[in-house]
Amino acid sequence: MLAFAIRRAFQSFIVLLVVGLVAFSMFNFVGDPIDNMLGQERTDADIERLRTQLGLDQPFPVQYYRFLEGAVQGNFGISYRQGRPVSEVISERLPATLELAFVSAVLAIIFGVALGVFTAIRRNGWAANTIMTLSLIGVSLPTFLIGILLIYLFAVELGWLPSFGRGDVVDLGWWRTGLLTQSGLKALILPAITLGLYQMTLIMRLVRSEMLEVLRQDYIRFARARGLKDKSVYFRHALKNTLVPVITVTGMQLGAIIAFAIITETVFQWPGVGLLFINAIRFVDIPVMAAYLMLISVMFVSINLIVDLLYFAIDPRLRIEKSGSGK
Amino acid sequence: MAKTVKKPVLSVKNLSVEIPTRQGILTPVDQLSFDIEQGKILGVVGESGAGKSMTGNAVIGLLDPPAHISGGEIRLKGKRIDNLEREALRKVRGKEIGMVFQDPLTSLNPLLPIGEQLTETILEHLPVNKNEAQERAIAALEEVGIPAAAQRINSYPHEFSGGMRQRVVIALALCAEPSLVIADEPTTALDVSVQAQIIALLKRLCRERGTAIMLITHDMGVIAETADEVAVMYAGRLAELGPVRNVLTSPTHPYTQGLMASTPLAAKGKKRLSQIPGAMPRLTDLPFGCAFHPRCPIAKDKCRSDPAPTIEAGGGKAACWYVNGEKS
Numbered sequence A: 001m002l003a004f005a006i007r008r009a010f011q012s013f014i015v016l017l018v019v020g021l022v023a024f025s026m027f028n029f030v031g032d033p034i035d036n037m038l039g040q041e042r043t044d045a046d047i048e049r050l051r052t053q054l055g056l057d058q059p060f061p062v063q064y065y066r067f068l069e070g071a072v073q074g075n076f077g078i079s080y081r082q083g084r085p086v087s088e089v090i091s092e093r094l095p096a097t098l099e100l101a102f103v104s105a106v107l108a109i110i111f112g113v114a115l116g117v118f119t120a121i122r123r124n125g126w127a128a129n130t131i132m133t134l135s136l137i138g139v140s141l142p143t144f145l146i147g148i149l150l151i152y153l154f155a156v157e158l159g160w161l162p163s164f165g166r167g168d169v170v171d172l173g174w175w176r177t178g179l180l181t182q183s184g185l186k187a188l189i190l191p192a193i194t195l196g197l198y199q200m201t202l203i204m205r206l207v208r209s210e211m212l213e214v215l216r217q218d219y220i221r222f223a224r225a226r227g228l229k230d231k232s233v234y235f236r237h238a239l240k241n242t243l244v245p246v247i248t249v250t251g252m253q254l255g256a257i258i259a260f261a262i263i264t265e266t267v268f269q270w271p272g273v274g275l276l277f278i279n280a281i282r283f284v285d286i287p288v289m290a291a292y293l294m295l296i297s298v299m300f301v302s303i304n305l306i307v308d309l310l311y312f313a314i315d316p317r318l319r320i321e322k323s324g325s326g327k
Numbered sequence B: 001m002a003k004t005v006k007k008p009v010l011s012v013k014n015l016s017v018e019i020p021t022r023q024g025i026l027t028p029v030d031q032l033s034f035d036i037e038q039g040k041i042l043g044v045v046g047e048s049g050a051g052k053s054m055t056g057n058a059v060i061g062l063l064d065p066p067a068h069i070s071g072g073e074i075r076l077k078g079k080r081i082d083n084l085e086r087e088a089l090r091k092v093r094g095k096e097i098g099m100v101f102q103d104p105l106t107s108l109n110p111l112l113p114i115g116e117q118l119t120e121t122i123l124e125h126l127p128v129n130k131n132e133a134q135e136r137a138i139a140a141l142e143e144v145g146i147p148a149a150a151q152r153i154n155s156y157p158h159e160f161s162g163g164m165r166q167r168v169v170i171a172l173a174l175c176a177e178p179s180l181v182i183a184d185e186p187t188t189a190l191d192v193s194v195q196a197q198i199i200a201l202l203k204r205l206c207r208e209r210g211t212a213i214m215l216i217t218h219d220m221g222v223i224a225e226t227a228d229e230v231a232v233m234y235a236g237r238l239a240e241l242g243p244v245r246n247v248l249t250s251p252t253h254p255y256t257q258g259l260m261a262s263t264p265l266a267a268k269g270k271k272r273l274s275q276i277p278g279a280m281p282r283l284t285d286l287p288f289g290c291a292f293h294p295r296c297p298i299a300k301d302k303c304r305s306d307p308a309p310t311i312e313a314g315g316g317k318a319a320c321w322y323v324n325g326e327k328s
């Protein structure tokens, strides 16, 4: 298992190097930051000074090496637009995104699994059929539309919940949380639903189909023949056997939640890194874009790594094959 | 058969199972009657699709919808169990009736240690605490011949061979001390070398506890060695039922006669095996009259028009118009 973990970690490292190259290449191929940073009235001296300050006068490999060296230390240079260190800008914004993604993911997993199990057990009931039909809407409606509909209904028509922003936040020093104030929690509801709805329906449909498959297995029949209670048959025996594929997809979806936060954050003007990224694109703020790319890929890669390790925790058969050819 | 004073553990009377399908209602089990006494083994044989598993599943209440019991009654130790509520039926399963399936590789939950699967069953049915359940689990594993049971209690199913897994399955079926075990082809999926061991084990344990067994199998050798009585099924009906010696050596139903002539063991001494021509009809197009008549060497007009009556014959009963060639 250790060998497996090391191998996966190495693969993750390669992935990050490649993403790093892509992120870094943007510096050379996308727009001209100098143009954006300096207004119309600029002198050649200004340009030259800024070029040196940003390290843009160095040759490509040197710049790439510097970029990597900085990236490892969490240093992505200076934001072209804000003139402050990118790490500072991002770490200010990150808690908002992580809280939103976390709450969405928890909602998606809890409701996705519960509804998936329910619709599988009550396969032909009207409630299960209704949920399945509704879930088609959840899968097919684009995120921004769901967001706008929710805003229209709950913010504009009913006036129950705010339509934008993050509400009041509490500063914990290194983390600014919106989870501790009432307005913060209220502001979180609509964006979290918007962001998590697609993932929830996806998880639900997956859990359902996996459950239906598992419920056909001999060991479920045998569990029934042993007179175990339905609760035990469904949750102890069946659900656990659906977890490996469910965790795979859920893990990928967690990455997707963080990435798709861009859209939700834009719709709700949520002050997270997604919104920061959108604004960075608008102003060709390449250091911010590069840092965002790296951040997202680190998250994707680490989630995948955790998912792979979870397999071992769940399925004892994998633990045996560790030294063999197991992937 | 002579009426016995002892009450049978399992008594099935005129059991019918129906499956509504688009082609109409199928009857995979039709008017089936048999008894099993305490400590006795009833062998159930018949071609693939004859309805053996359906019968077993009906008895333990595990028919997959839309299949359902449509008539008759099933009594366990005198109590009807075919019309029980879901929850009451669940308490009968495992506690009163144990079941052993064909494939030990798929019968055990791969993600749970075998000890846990045992203790959950024991805790479900017996008034014991966790420690006692654990002890009982170890004892049950020892009884079925798992070496070093106490150490292996936390092993997962994949750490056992097929034969060992079937032993675990038998331990699971017997751990709440049921009065009846239904074993549906318990050795078909196993290596030939361990088949005899498993059958011997099942037989010994049930003898010791007085557990009745309904043993579904294709293997006439197993029937000859283990069963007390044998029921021969054909197209969902009982063709013949009787003491194993009688049925194997002097069958009365033409189908059983053909079946025995085609089995190496029973046809011992004969120069060559014969075969019954044709195949068992599908449930969707059962012939008129006796279902066996298209393949029957002695079929007459009567057989083509009316279903055969079940009559006493050869120490048991047979469903035939012309048992041993004579009109009944």
Ligand SMILES: Nc1ncnc2c1ncn2[C@@H]1O[C@H](COP(=O)(O)OP(=O)(O)OP(=O)(O)O)[C@@H](O)[C@H]1O
Pocket (backbone or CB within 6 Å): B019, B021, B026, B028, B046, B047, B048, B049, B050, B051, B052, B053, B054, B055, B283
């Ligand atoms: N859902 C279903 N729909 C229609 N027919 C079915 C269904 N399930 C089972 N059958 C039919 O019921 C009949 C009885 O099946 P059963 O499994 O009891 O046979 P069996 O005697 O156990 O055969 P085998 O020796 O192959 O296990 C078969 O002809 C089968 O095709």
Ligand SMILES: [Mg+2]
Pocket (backbone or CB within 6 Å): B052, B053, B054, B184
């Ligand atoms: Mg069968």
